[in-house]
Amino acid sequence: MGVEPTVRDGLDRDETAALTALAARIRELTEAAVLTGAGAGEAAAVADELAALTARLSAVRRAAPPFTGTGESGIDRQIANPVAGTINPIAPPVDIEVTPDGIARAEFTLSQVYEGPPAYVHGGVSAMVLDQVLGMAAAATGNHGMTATLELRYRRPTPLGVPLLVEAKASRTEGRKIYADGAITGPDGRVTVEATALFVMPRR
Numbered sequence: 001m002g003v004e005p006t007v008r009d010g011l012d013r014d015e016t017a018a019l020t021a022l023a024a025r026i027r028e029l030t031e032a033a034v035l036t037g038a039g040a041g042e043a044a045a046v047a048d049e050l051a052a053l054t055a056r057l058s059a060v061r062r063a064a065p066p067f068t069g070t071g072e073s074g075i076d077r078q079i080a081n082p083v084a085g086t087i088n089p090i091a092p093p094v095d096i097e098v099t100p101d102g103i104a105r106a107e108f109t110l111s112q113v114y115e116g117p118p119a120y121v122h123g124g125v126s127a128m129v130l131d132q133v134l135g136m137a138a139a140a141t142g143n144h145g146m147t148a149t150l151e152l153r154y155r156r157p158t159p160l161g162v163p164l165l166v167e168a169k170a171s172r173t174e175g176r177k178i179y180a181d182g183a184i185t186g187p188d189g190r191v192t193v194e195a196t197a198l199f200v201m202p203r204r
C-alpha cells in the first residue's frame, strides 16, 4: 500500500508561475485561518466557499506532485517539496541556493503558522528546514542520499517573523555516506539551531 513513485508531469513556466501564485495565496489563507477572529458563523461560511474552490482544483487531479521542467538538477526540479517548493503551500518556502563551493544557504522568515513555543519557531519545523538544506549540501557533492541520521542542538529559541539564515556544507564522504553540518542563525547573528546529518545513498 502507500503511494507509488511514478513518472512526473513537468510544468512549463506559465503553469509554474500560476501554481506558485496559487500557493502564495493559500499561505496567506493559512495564516489568516490561524489568526482570524472572524467568529464561528463567518468561519463556517468561508469554509463552505473554500470547499467549492478545492473541488474546482481537484476536478483535474495528477497522480503525484509535478516537477518543474526548468530546474537544473533533480533537486531543483522538486517544485512541490515541502521546504523549498514554491507550489507547495506548506513550504515557507525556503529559497535555497548552492554556491560553487558547495555551501547550501537561504534567508527565510517563518510566520506564526510555524509557532511552537509562544512567539518561537516549532522545533520540528527547524528540523525540517535543516534536513532539506543539509541534504542539498550533501547532494552538492554529486551524491544524492537519504537522511540516515539528523542530530539537532537547539541552542536558543528561534524567533518568528524575522529574517533567519540557514547554511550547510558537506564535511566528508565515505563511500555511500555523506556527512553534513549546518545551522540556523537569527537576525542578531547568534546561532539558534545546529545540525549534523548523515545521508546514505541507497543501494540501487
Ligand SMILES: CCCCCCCC/C=C\CCCCCCCC(=O)SCCNC(=O)CCNC(=O)[C@H](O)C(C)(C)COP(=O)(O)OP(=O)(O)OC[C@H]1O[C@@H](n2cnc3c(N)ncnc32)[C@H](O)[C@@H]1OP(=O)(O)O
Pocket (backbone or CB within 6 Å): 067, 073, 074, 075, 077, 078, 131, 132, 133, 135, 136, 139, 144, 145, 146, 147, 148, 149, 175, 176, 177, 198, 200, 201, 202, 203
Ligand atoms: C528528475 C527529478 C528527480 C528528483 C529527485 C530528487 C532527489 C533529491 C535528492 C536529494 C535531496 C536533498 C534534500 C532532501 C532532504 C530530505 C531527505 C529526506 O527527507 S530522506 C527521508 C528520510 N529518510 C529515510 O526515509 C531513510 C530511510 N532509510 C533508508 O532508506 C535506509 O536505511 C538507508 C538508505 C538510509 C540506508 O540503507 P542501506 O541499505 O543503503 O544501508 P546499509 O547498506 O545498511 O548501510 C550503508 C552504510 O550507511 C550506514 N548507515 C545506514 N543507516 C544508518 C543510520 N541510520 N545511522 C548510521 N549509519 C547508518 C551503515 O552503517 C553503512 O555504513 P558502512 O558502509 O558499514 O560504513
